[in-house]
Amino acid sequence: MNFKPPPPPLKHNPFTAVPADERVCEAAAHEEYANTGPLLAQVYEERCTTHNVPVDANVRSILETNSEHQPQYKRTVISLDFSSNYLSFQPMQALLETISDCTALESLSFEGNYLKPEIMPSLIKAVKTLPALVSLNLANNSTLGFSAAKLLMQLVKNNSRLVFLELDGTGITPQAKETISGLLIENATRQSYWTPKLPFKSPVVERDLRVQSINSTPRDTSAATTPGTKKSWQKTPPKIPQSPIDSSLEERVADNVESNVALKELILSEELRLLGLEEQFNTKVQGWHVELKNRHENGHQAIDNFDVEYKEPAVYVGYSTPKLIRDCELELNASDLKDMQDLYHAHDPSIKQKLKEIKPLLEELLLMETTDARAKEIGECLSSICYLREHEDAIPAAVRCHSLIHSELLSVPYILRNVRATDTQIKRLIRSRDEQNSRTAAALGMMEEFTQYESYHEKSLHIQEQLLSLAEDRIRLLKDIKGAQGLATQAKEIRAKLITRLQEADSDAGATVGKIQAAADTLNRHRKHWDKTFAEKEAEYKMFCELSKERIQENEALQEDIFTDIKKKFIELEDLSKSRIKEVELYLKERDRIDAVRTEYTEMCKVWDAHMELINGTTHSVEVATNGCVDFVGFFEQVPDMVARAADECWAATQEECLKEQRLHMTYFSQYMKDLGDLIVVREKKAMEFERRIREMDYSINMADDTLDPNKGRYEDQKKDLMFKQAQIAQKLEALYLQVDKALTDFEETGTEEMVKAEGGFVHPNIQMHEAILARRNSMLAKARDIHKNEESFLEEAEDDLQQSSKVLQQAKEIQLHSLVPALATPRKEKKGAAFTPGAAATPRKNLIFS
Incomplete structure (x- = not known):
């Protein structure tokens, strides 16, 4: 009778032994597929069929084999080059879907494919699914332009592993390329600081810099192998644990089988003797009846003794953990469970107590009394406790946050000492400025010394620029325009980067618990089914035994009836004896079968108990590790607020000194802007004069032919000389305009304007300078008019x-x-x-x- 498996249907009957060679082949095929994935060429053909586009032979050849003529699989391919293939939109869509989720792909090239801006969103989406991608080549796709540049900037900003992006001949502006290049260098620098090294070179950073994206898997730094083959640095699956059943069981089973065979032979010999006796009834009628009853009683006694003396188990099934996982169709196999145990140190009974020490150590890092030496000790202690990669990456950041909280930029004595150190330099620059202004005024009175006047004026402006720069530095020290903001920004960046990582680790742990729980639920559900099925088999066996014994007794009764007419019924009696032998044989076979079922059920229960104990231990370890992630998240949430409070306290202590420096800065800035305006007016006056003289030269040149003036060539030379001088004046004016813009920008950064406005009666030096310039311009315009x-x-x-x-x-x-x-x-x-x-x-x- 066949069993009825519960939904979902089982691939194998749980009470049927699978041949050893079949189990090995199936496990090997499953492991190979899990490591390599499907063939890229097959995936590409399926995608082309889905999009209803023809298969491109060149693309299929690229996907089918690599340069070493080895087949390329989705999970092991390292480099793909589709240069000069000129695919349209739909075929390109099919290709992008084919290469999506290639977890080992490091280099990808679409050079010279006439890519359109419309395909870029799909390309960016596909690239985001390639976690190992380091190099992307889009050169010589001249129609990409500005829209593609924006998408690529966002891609580089969000994909910190990408460090090489070729954009020559793409129609993207040099400014956009420069921005993207800066992001790539930042990625490379960040990766070299935060991540371990992997075996490939990045062309953006130094020669031996290696980059790897941060993920939740354990670190691995061994070398990579050739494309298309399994990498030696990939973690090899652990060996599947052997069945927990005692190996000596096979010897016991062999002994029991020998004993049971002897019992079976005894029963069959009795039945055969009974048959031989009935064949002799024609010659031995006398005493047959008595002898027949004796044989019947001996047969019954042999059957009773068989049930009592039968030794179990007499069958060795070899039920193991792989068969249990296969029968239950568990997604979580023994290899995955072993990896989870290794990842979360489930085998270490003391790990729970160690992880509880994370929170008090992090709280101690937040204390202002904690010294740098103690912070370093705490970091080393955390390193010895933590084993998850996310926790290990968070430890340097935690120590860095301690240094941010105790930074000198938030120390009042340090700030005031640096400000006082510049007092002497301020006084020296003021004296130099006043002396230079006196020389400038003296030179302005003698117009024939105009060149000397310009030299004095430029030196005065240079001194005032130094004075302004020094005053701005003093204000920055006191007000901490960028220092505290920089510390807060660093703290927020650390928080944003690591909280996301830790939350992802927490999510991974939750997913792991979910997988384990799902496996436990599946095992429990199938255990109930197996319990029910075995109970049904036991009931069927008992019913069969009762029916079989009843049939034997009926057979004996019929034999007794036959004795009344032995001669007529002899043939029937002989046939009944043969039927009896067959029934006994069936009885013995059924006994062997139920013994096999009972043995497999017993072994399965032992394996199930051992596997459930393994799952429960792993679940507990994962939950304990999750608590460590929560502790780190709580720590990094507090750091930005503490930095902000320290910055506010520092500003409260330096505010008065800062206001004093801002008043002095206002005096320096007003004088500087006035002198700049004077020099601008003088140079604009010279520019107008050169313009008028050039017009006169134009008139003289135009009239020279009519007046037969022999000096036309000299006029043209004079005009060229005037135009050259005019260009020089224009360049100097442009430089002065830029100086004004820079001075205004620096002035706004210091915050002096807000302070002076608050005190009342403020007129911006820029307005005063422009009023003076406009007045001088009106005067010059009136003369020209x-x-x-x-x-x-x-x-x-x-x-x-x-x-x-x-x-x-x-x-x-x-x-x-x-x-x-x-x-x-x-x-x-x-x-x-x-x-x-x-x-x-x-x-x-x-x-x-x-x-």
Whole structure:
């Protein structure tokens, strides 16, 4: 009778022994598939079928084998190069879905594929599923542009393992490339600090720098093997534990089988003797009845003795943990359970007590009384306690947070000492500025010494820049514009980075507990099914035994009835004897079968008990490790607030000194802006003068041909010289404008403006400087306007004369009277306004507007 397995259906009958060679082959195939995954070429063909696109032969060849002609699997492929394949949108979608979740892929290239911006979101999504990716080549895809640059910036920022990104010929601007390059260098630097080394080189950072993403698996630093083969640094699955059943059981079973065979032979011999007796009934009628009863009684006695003396077990099934996992279809196999035990140190009975020490040590790190030496001891103590990778990575960050809380940037004596150290330098710069301003004023009175004036003025500005920079440094020390913010930012970055890691570890532990609990539930459910099935088999066996014995007794009764007519019924009696022998044989076979079922059930119960004990111990260890993650999270939550409080206390102690320095800084800044404005006005005046002289040169050059002036070449040289000087003045003006912008930016950072506004009567030095500049510009514009009016008046009079002469000439032409035309030597009337002779050479500097 067959068993009815409960849902879900079992792959194997739990009471049927699986051949050893079949078990080994199945386990080996399962292990190989778990390590390598499916073939990439097969996955690609399936994706092409899903998207209804043809299979690209070149892409399939790349996915099928590597450079060493070895097959490429999804979980072991290391490098893929799809350069110059020119795939359209749908085929590219199928390819990206194929390479997604390739956990060992380190290098990926799509160079020269004419990628469009529309495919970039799918490409970024696929890259995010590649945890080991270090290098991505998108060169010579000229249509990517700005939208792709934004996506790539986000990818590099979120994927700290990516340290090489080739973007030549992509249409991305140099500014965007520079930003992405900075992010890549930051990734490489961060990875070299936070992570262990793996066996490959990064082209962005130094030659031997190696990068690995942080995850929740144990550290491994051994070397990698060739693509397509299993890496030697990957952790090999542990050996499956042997069955907990005593190995000496086989010897006992062999002895029992020998004894049981003897009992069976005894029963069969009695039955055969009974059959032989019935064959002799024709010649031995006398005494048959008595002898028949005796044989029946001997047969009954032999059956009773068989049930009493039968030794169990007489069958060795070899039920083991792999068969239990296979019969129950457990997702959590023995290898996974062993890995979890090793990861969470379930074999160490003292681990729970050790992990409870994490919280008090972290609380001690937050105390202000804790010294650096004690913090180092605490870090070493935590390192000896913690075994999870997330916990080990959090320990240096915890010690770093202690140093942030005790930083000198939050120490009032340290800040005031640094400020006082610059008093002498401030006084020296003020004296130098005043002396230089006196020299500048003296040089301004003598305009022929204009070059010397500019030199003095620039030196004065340079001294004032030093004075402003020193004043700003003093304010930064007192107000701690960037120091406390930097400490708080570092604390927040540590918190953001490690809390996410620790929460992920907590989530992984919860998932592990869930898997273990699911396995325990499955085992319990199947145990109940096996208990029920075995009880049914036992009941069936007992019912069979009763029916079999009843049939034997019925057989004996029929034999008794046959004796009334022995001759007629002899043949029937002989047939019944043969039927009896068959029934006895069936009885013996059924006894062997139920013994096999009982033995397998007993062995399964022992294996089940041992496996459940293993699962319960692992669950407890995982829960204890989870508490350590919670302790670290609580620690890092407190650090930013403590840094902020320390910064506030430091500011309260240095606020008065800072206000004093800001008032002095306001004085320095006002004088600096005034001097900058004066120099700007002088250089703008020179620029206008050069512009006017260039216009004069243009006029002289244009009139030279008409006036036959031989100096045209000299005029052109003079114009070039003037334009060169004009360009120099423009460059100097641009430099001054940049100085103004930088000074305003630095002034805003110091916070001096808010302080002065609060005191009232504040006019920004920038406004004062612009008022002075505009006033000087108005004056220069008024002078230029007067000269322009004189030139316009001269041109209007010349135009009137020309029109009058044209009218007279026309009249003379009409009446053919040349005497109406005035003589060329007739003296002209004196012109009003400025004297301007067309064609004349350029006047010397005495006629310039600003000389």
